[in-house]
Amino acid sequence: MERTESRNIPWIIKYRPRTLKEVIGNKEGIRKVVEWLKSWEAGPPKKRALLIYGPPGVGKTVAVEAASRDLNLELIESNASDYRRNSDIKSFAGLASQYSTLTGRRRVILLDEIDGISGSIDRGGLKAILSVIENTRCPIVLTANEIFDPRFLPLRDRCLLIEFKRPSVREIVSHLRRICLLEGIEADEQALRYIAEKCNGDVRSALNDLQAAAQGLTRLTMEDVLWLGYRNRKEDIFKVLRTIFYSKDCITVKQAVDRTDLDLDMLFEWIYENVPYHFDSPFELSEAMEALALADLYRKRIGKTQSWSLLRYVIDLMTAGVALSRVGRTGRWVPFRFPQRIKLLSSTKKSRELLSKIGSRIGEKCHVSSRVAVRDILPYLRVIFQNDRKSAEGLARWLELDKAMVRYILES
Ligand SMILES: Nc1ncnc2c1ncn2[C@@H]1O[C@H](COP(=O)(O)OP(=O)(O)OP(=O)(O)O)[C@@H](O)[C@H]1O
Ligand SMILES: [Mg+2]
Structure with missing residues (x-):
């Protein structure tokens, strides 16, 4: 696979699947897409359009792109902004009226994100799409997130519906692992799992998160991804x-x-x-x-x-x-x-908590605030702990310090 070295390239583009083998999840849906595309070899099937629907970032668009590459079809792609009006649609209606290009290569038309059509002006647009589907001589694939709007009822009737679901956490983890390998990043399983769990099946956002957390690192650990928990997903x-x-x-x-x-x-x-x-x-x-x-x-x-x-x-x-x-x-x-x-705060959260506990233990016995204990008493305690084992044991017992606290005083 061709990979560019540029740093400033979104990984969702850099690692955009080029063949169906690289598309994760939805094996059954993808099989149906391929089967339907192939069925055109024997002439237009009963349903002349396919409507792939499902949540964002699960691979609807890339599956169609990869399938047409694998089957050597010429893909003509357009999205909602291209078919706001009736007249826009007429332009690709012409393309749909021919089975193949001049060179004999067969074509497939992708109308991406048709639920982007909204409002009254688009009623005409929707009608025009229906008429293109009726007369088309080449396969038309539509994609959408949401198709249960009553407006889409006639469209649902006219299309073969295929639902794309969210790939599993396991599938997303192995996808992320593969990308880390290609980027030369040694990634902890736990960290990749965390990203995959947080993305709610959206591969696009998992990849964006991975890039934000891991780009430039040689090792990815849980600490590098903890911040994902602080973020709300409502608006990216x-x-x-x-x-x-x-x-x-x-x-x-x-x-x-x-x-x-x-x-x-x-x-x-x-x-x-x-x-x-x-x-x-x-x-x-x-x-x-x-x-x-x-x-x-x-x-x-x-x-x-x-x-x-x-x-x-x-x-x-x-x-x-x-x-x-x-x-x-x-x-x-x-x-x-x-x-x-924030990353620093979250990665030092545990040790800060431990420090404040030590402070309050010393503070109780010495009748000072825990802040003063940490500032004025702890440094001396550390010197004793590091040099005089016997006194250290006695002091630790008197201050009721547990093993973790003693280790902290010794090592920090
Ligand atoms: N199943 C998948 N396998 C591999 N990569 C994926 C998959 N799904 C999404 N991606 C990654 O996320 C990016 C976006 O995917 P795609 O455009 O196909 O999503 P979509 O389902 O069409 O989403 P939307 O509903 O927002 O249009 C791709 O460029 C790819 O990098
Ligand atoms: Mg899409």
Whole structure:
């Protein structure tokens, strides 16, 4: 398989299956797709269109692309934006009226994401699609997430329906493992499992998460993926960030923030972490950081004075303020990174908890606060523990420290 070395390529594209062998899950659905496509060799079958439906990111589009490559069919692809109007559809109706191309290669037409058609103007569009299906001389495949809208009833009648389900966690894990191998990353099974479980069967988002967590590493551990647990899936954080960084219109940017119920502090960390990678020019970067610094000042002020009326300035500055810093255009694709400050906090959570327990044990016996115990007493205790085993044993007993605490004092 041809792989480019470029760093800035989304893995969902880099590892987009080229043949059916590389498409994971839905074996039965894929078998039916192939069987139906092949049945055209004996002339148009009873159902001249196929409607593949299922949740996002499970491989509907790639399955059709890979199948046509495997069967050596010419694929003509279009998506919702191409068939908003009746007249748009007429253009591919012409293509559908011929069984093969001039070179004799047979063709298949893919109308991707037909549930993207919405509203009244599209009623005409839907009708036109039905008429194309009726008269087509080559196979037509449609895909959709949701087909139970009554509008689609006539379409459901006219098509062979194939449901694509979410691939299993096991299948997704082995897909991710294969990609790690190709990227030269040694990945812990547990970490890959965590990504696969969190993605809810969406292979696209599993791959995006893997790239965000693992790109540039040689080893992927549970610690590198724990942050996935902090993220809410309601509105993909990557989408929100992309809107904030690349949109020029403040209203869209602010709306994107409304759509996420991500904690504002967490969103701030995401923006802060990623701004330097997405703003190339020093001028834009300094403007964006300036906006963030100001937002941070307001944020701290709210913390001190509880003046929540300042919150809108925080939001405006960290979103629209950042968005407006962009002067030029950038076409580069850069992966988003998880905020390192949060990652550090989550990876040190256990040891911080242990430290605070040790602090309170010492504090109780010495009648000081646990903060003072950690700051003023623990360093001396450490010296004793590391040099005088006998005294250490006595002290540990007196302070009621368990084995983990003793190890922490000795090793940290
Ligand atoms: N079953 C799969 N096997 C391998 N890769 C997959 C699979 N499903 C999705 N992917 C990855 O996710 C990306 C998106 O897949 P695809 O476009 O086929 O999803 P879809 O089901 O059509 O989603 P949507 O409903 O959003 O259109 C692909 O480029 C590929 O990298
Ligand atoms: Mg698709």
